[in-house]
Amino acid sequence: xxxxxxxxxxxxxxxWTCKELGNALKGxxxxxxxxxCLLEERSGLASYNYDAPGAAYTLKWTFHNELGLVFxxxxxxxxxxxxxxDLLAMMKQSFSEIYDPKRTVYNDFDETFRQIRMEAEAxxxxxxxSKQVGKPVNNVKKQGGKVQKVGFEAGxxxxxxxxxxxxxxxxxxxxxxLGNGLSNGNHVDTEEFRVxxxxxxxxxxxxxxxxxxxxxxxxxxxxxxKKTDTAVFSKGSKPDPKKKITKKNRVWDESPPESKLxxxxxxxxxxxxxxxxxxxxxxxMDKEExxxxxxxSEEEEEVEKSGDKPDAKKKGWFSSMFQSIAGKAxxxxxxLEPALKALKDRLMTKNVAxxxxxxxxxxxAASLEGKKLAxxxxxxxxxxxxxxxxxVRILTPRRSIDILRDVHAAKEQRKPYxxxxxxxxxxxxxxxxxxxxxxxxxxxxxxxxxACDTFRSGAVEQLRTHARRLQIPIFEKGYEKDPAIVAKEAxxxxxxxGSDVVLVDTAGRMQDNEPLMRALSKLINLNSxxxxxxxxxxxxxxxxxxxxxxxxxxxxxxxTSPNPRLIDGILLTKFDTIDxxxxxxxxxxxxxxxxxxxxxxxxxxxxxxxxxxxxxxxTLLK
Numbered sequence: 108x109x110x111x112x113x114x115x116x117x118x119x120x121x122x123w124t125c126k127e128l129g130n131a132l133k134g135x136x137x138x139x140x141x142x143x144c145l146l147e148e149r150s151g152l153a154s155y156n157y158d159a160p161g162a163a164y165t166l167k168w169t170f171h172n173e174l175g176l177v178f179x180x181x182x183x184x185x186x187x188x189x190x191x192x193d194l195l196a197m198m199k200q201s202f203s204e205i206y207d208p209k210r211t212v213y214n215d216f217d218e219t220f221r222q223i224r225m226e227a228e229a230x231x232x233x234x235x236x237s238k239q240v241g242k243p244v245n246n247v248k249k250q251g252g253k254v255q256k257v258g259f260e261a262g263x264x265x266x267x268x269x270x271x272x273x274x275x276x277x278x279x280x281x282x283x284x285l286g287n288g289l290s291n292g293n294h295v296d297t298e299e300f301r302v303x304x305x306x307x308x309x310x311x312x313x314x315x316x317x318x319x320x321x322x323x324x325x326x327x328x329x330x331x332x333k334k335t336d337t338a339v340f341s342k343g344s345k346p347d348p349k350k351k352i353t354k355k356n357r358v359w360d361e362s363p364p365e366s367k368l369x370x371x372x373x374x375x376x377x378x379x380x381x382x383x384x385x386x387x388x389x390x391x392m393d394k395e396e397x398x399x400x401x402x403x404s405e406e407e408e409e410v411e412k413s414g415d416k417p418d419a420k421k422k423g424w425f426s427s428m429f430q431s432i433a434g435k436a437x438x439x440x441x442x443l444e445p446a447l448k449a450l451k452d453r454l455m456t457k458n459v460a461x462x463x464x465x466x467x468x469x470x471x472a473a474s475l476e477g478k479k480l481a482x483x484x485x486x487x488x489x490x491x492x493x494x495x496x497x498x499v500r501i502l503t504p505r506r507s508i509d510i511l512r513d514v515h516a517a518k519e520q521r522k523p524y525x526x527x528x529x530x531x532x533x534x535x536x537x538x539x540x541x542x543x544x545x546x547x548x549x550x551x552x553x554x555x556x557x558a559c560d561t562f563r564s565g566a567v568e569q570l571r572t573h574a575r576r577l578q579i580p581i582f583e584k585g586y587e588k589d590p591a592i593v594a595k596e597a598x599x600x601x602x603x604x605g606s607d608v609v610l611v612d613t614a615g616r617m618q619d620n621e622p623l624m625r626a627l628s629k630l631i632n633l634n635s636x637x638x639x640x641x642x643x644x645x646x647x648x649x650x651x652x653x654x655x656x657x658x659x660x661x662x663x664x665x666x667t668s669p670n671p672r673l674i675d676g677i678l679l680t681k682f683d684t685i686d687x688x689x690x691x692x693x694x695x696x697x698x699x700x701x702x703x704x705x706x707x708x709x710x711x712x713x714x715x716x717x718x719x720x721x722x723x724x725x726t727l728l729k
Contacts, residue, residue, distance in 0.1 A: 109188070110164065111181040112220075113137070114202060114213075118175075123202070123213045125220060134159030136181055140166050145177070147700065148497045151469025156184060169195045171203055172478040173437065178202075190231035197223045390546040391708070391716035438480055438489075443472050446490040450728075457727050459690030460649045463697050471497055495724055502693065502720045504702035508676065511550055513637065514607055523555075523601040525609045525634060527594075528678070529627060530642035531654060532615030535680040535707060537566065539642060540610050541573035543678075543705065545712035547608055548577065555606040557597035558583040559590040559630065562614040562623075570612055577712070580606070590614070591630040598634060611636065618657035628665035631672050640704065641674045643695060645682045651694040659699060676704035679718070683708040689726050692718065 111132055112125040119141075136157040144155050150170070157164045163184040170177055178195050182188050201219050447468040454464040471493045480489060510524075517524040526543070528536045537560070544554045556574050558581060560566035567583050574581035582597035594611050601609045613630065616623035631639060641658060643651060655674065663671045677695050685691075692703055703718040 108186065109180060109182045109191075111137075112179070112198075114176060114178050114198070116175055117177060120211065122176075122211065123216050126217065127221075132159075132164070132181065133162040136164045136166055137179060140168070140179065143700075146500065147697075148467060148470040148501055150473045151466055151471075167191050167195060169199055170473060170477070171199055172474060172476060174203060174206055176202070176206070188231075189234065190227040193230055194224060194227040197227060388713050390542075390549055390713045392546045392705070393549070394716070438475050438478050438486070440472060440476055442486055443475060443490060446487040447472055449487075450490060450494055454690065454693075454727060457690040458648045458685070458688040458694075459727070460652045460694040462649075462652060463694050467494070467497060467697075491728060495728060498693065498724045498727060499720060502696055502703070502718070502723060505700075506702075508702050508704050510638070510704070511547075511552070514547075514552055517637065518607050521602075523598060523606050523609045524638075525594075525598060525611065525636040526638045526640060527611045527613060527631060527634075527636040528640050528642055529613050529658070529674070530615060531617055534615070534642050534644050536560075536615065536642045537569050537573065537612055538710075539678055539680055539705070539707045539715065540570075540612050541577065542707060542712050542715040544573070544577055544579060544610055546715055548579065553605065553607040554579050555597070555601045555604075555609050556581040557594055557609055557611045559593045559597070560612050560614040561586045561588045561590055561593065566612070566614070580604070590626060591633045594630055594634050618654050618661065621661075624658075624661040625665050628662055631662065632666055632668060635672070639672060639675045640678050641676070641695075641699070641701070642678045642680060643691070645679045645685050645689070645691045645706075647691050648694070651691045652698050655695050655699045674699055674701050676701050678705040678707065679703055680707040682706045683714070687726050687729065689723050692723055693727065 109125070109128055111128055113121060114123045115121045134157065136159070139157055140155050144150060144152065145168075149155075150168075153167070155166045155168075157166060164181050165184045166179060166181050168177060168179045176199075178199055180191050180195055182191065198220065201223060202213075202216060205213070205216065205219075450471075451464045451468045454467070455461055471490065474497075475489065475493055480486065510526075514524045528540050530536050540556070544556065547554050554577075556570055556579060558567045558570045560570075561584070564586075567585065571581055571583065582593070582600050584593045584596070590613060597611065598609055600606075611630075611634075613627060614623065616627065618624070641655060643654060647654070655677075659673045662673055666672065677692075677699070679692055679695075682689075695701075696703060706716050706718050708714050708716060
């Protein structure tokens with residue numbers, strides 16, 4: 108039974124709801140659908156599941172893109188209603204005939220809906236009965252312990268007597284030989300395996316004959332090792348054992364003097380390190396990046412040419428030209444497929460995960476299907492514009508990511524602002540933690556580091572070096588300690604000494620490592636940080652989806668709180684090494700819904716910047 112059915116505009120104005128369905132919905136499934144699915148370019152999905160305390164709903168929807176209408180049906184997930192898709196399609200057709208943009212009340216649609224619903228339910232019952240009638244065709248009869256097929260397949264005999272050994276059709280399929288001469292099930296041809304074993308044995312003996320015997324090599328070495336050495340050196344020039352050849356540095360006439368390569372800190376007579384505090388310059392976080400728009404028109408022309416190639420073969424020059432001038436009545440899915448396929452391939456070449464590229468194209472197709480193509484407009488340019496809007500909408504943060512404002516708000520409450528850096532091994536958590544610390548120092552924020560990576564050798568020393576270079580305090584307890592307790596004590600110490608921000612470094616861990624993920628969940632639940640930053644490489648493609656989704660899933664599953672803390676933001680590292688393969692940023696944001704807050708683009712403390720959404724979108728569609 109349906110729980111709710113409503114029609115509303117893309118602007119959010121509700122035009123009609125079914126009065127017969129007066130059930131009060133638990134939670135807010137409609138709002139969640141709009142916020143988490145329709146606005147996040149996931150409208151290409153077939154359905155959306157919503158879980159609320161005491162209820163589990165399934166939501167289905169359809170669009171009327173030309174009129175800007177959305178039709179949504181809500182029902183209990185356990186029911187599996189078959190007529191919902193037909194009901195929404197019939198509602199869409201009937202309501203579009205009476206729709207008037209000036210009207211806001213459609214009480215006269217109630218009677219039409221009753222007729223549509225009865226018709227849809229009748230169709231579903233008829234379809235169910237037709238499926239039940241068709242089932243006996245594939246029934247089987249047992250005769251004397253053997254199984255024989257009844258129906259159309261009985262005449263298509265695979266064996267000599269038309270009978271299949273075993274327990275039924277599945278065993279008959281399992282025993283059937285494949286095209287390569289082997290068997291895919293329980294019926295094993297012993298003759299084939301005997302021949303295969305003979306061939307395998309011959310291959311092994313031939314490989315043993317041709318293999319190099321290591322024992323013979325050792326004997327040769329013990330007997331005539333000196334001869335082989337002299338034979339090798341006799342081919343080239345004989346080296347003089349008395350003179351040690353050293354490579355001299357090449358000196359160019361106009362070359363500048365060599366720069367200092369030893370950056371270790373000098374030590375005084377007492378063994379204390381003398382730290383030279385140097386100004387590394389202004390962080391790139393505070394610099395505005397300018398996106399050039401010189402070649403945009405050329406890129407659009409290239410897209411149009413590539414997108415119209417399949418149409419040119421079918422329609423010809425005159426028909427396509429006439430269509431672009433006169434405009435097309437309504438865009439259909441077949442019209443959009445060539446341009447969407449080209450866009451999907453382009454996104455995948457830019458390192459976007461295949462699954463996400465597919466979902467984006469489905470969402471764009473759902474938003475354009477049924478729309479009227481404007482005059483002097485090509486389909487490829489329309490699709491490209493819709494995809495550009497979708498990408499900007501996804502990459503633009505849904506909430507404020509102003510850390511400095513949040514730091515000052517926490518300072519007024521006299522408590523430190525805690526940031527936890529998490530991620531897999533080797534992505535650069537400690538290095539980028541130091542970059543964030545340097546950026547905060549430039550804004551007169553008191554920072555303290557917490558060395559909670561008590562697992563990897565050298566992790567505490569690495570963070571200690573960064574703290575010494577930046578002249579900021581560090582809280583450490585050494586190795587083999589509980590990271591959650593170390594973080595808790597670090598926050599308490601920061602409260603006592605008046606630090607504004609605590610940057611917590613954690614051990615790298617793979618998303619499938621259950622014990623380490625449990626320890627991370629404990630650290631987050633015990634300390635309740637203000638910000639959980641996932642540090643990920645910009646080099647990854649499909650693995651970005653797996654990493655982020657499993658990190659979020661593990662944090663949710665292992666949390667003891669009813670409202671578990673998930674990943675709040677993303678820090679992308681090694682962005683200077685990927686050229687135009689910027690798809691990892693899109694994949695990570697699409698999967699988690701968390702914004703990219705920082706981008707690491709070099710080795711120095713200043714190489715940290717914001718994500719330029721326009722630049723990323725331009726690169727993805729180039």
